Amino acid sequence: MSDQLQTSFIRDTDSGALYGKPGLDLLLVQTPRYRAVIAKQGAQLLEFQAADREPLLWLSPKAQFEPGKAVRGGIPLCLPWFGINRVDPTKPKHGLVRTQPWQLTGAKELPGGDVELVFTFRHDGSEVFEAPFRCDFTMRLGRELQLHLRLENLAEKTVEYSWAWHTYFPVESVREIEVHGLEHTDYLDNTRELARFRQEGPLTFPGEVDRVFENAPAHQQILTRAPIHTHSDNCHSVITWNPGPELAATLADVDDHYGEFVCVEHGNAFADSWQLAPGERAEASLLLQR
């Protein structure tokens, strides 16, 4: 962090100091109103808790903190492709920005006490993703958490970008929760080769659930002890995921903790992916509250 951005409420730390597992540089943002922990790798929020509220994000007790590997929990940003790369499935799942270092390019305290942080990632174009692009990811930390993404296509041709904020929310017991706000919406079932079905009632999680809702509504509620509300703007896809016990047993950083979280992710993927012309920018935002 440059001196100019250093503020009294942001502190450089690392995963060794905070979690006893050295490996990643972290930022700790602490004010009387909330606490947030952010990994510089991926500009990944790992923790966020407003004063007098329950934690908004789930971070796996078995999370690993290794450079080049996504941390299990918080909000990894999947971009420039979401999920398995459809052109070349051997490429890393969920794109490349979640495992790369980002720059903190802005930090300011706003009137009223919220803090705004801006992280920037610039991709010059590479074998793994040919097109150059730039992302500016703004986090507004306060009573609520507000995320804003601006993506600019720096290629000289039109490029498809698919992406999502892969948000991990803590729940009492995933088998007992309901997600509202996706009723009467079609989804692609990733446990059944992306076959199309329709979600009629509230979404429940009796086992593995991996669903992509295209053209989804802008507001969801996760009904757990302290309900979580999501409001998005220009995020047309919602992806809901919990691995269930069998798949979780194969994920060393989840394992027997699968019942403690649900992912309700927001972005633009599959049919909602962004086609950006040369130099074109697109923006989206997400508000999370508990």
Ligand SMILES: O=P(O)(O)OC[C@H]1O[C@@H](O)[C@H](O)[C@@H](O)[C@@H]1O
């Ligand atoms: O283990 P990863 O790469 O973080 O992905 C976790 C899950 O992310 C979800 O968004 C996908 O829909 C799932 O298919 C995937 O398994």
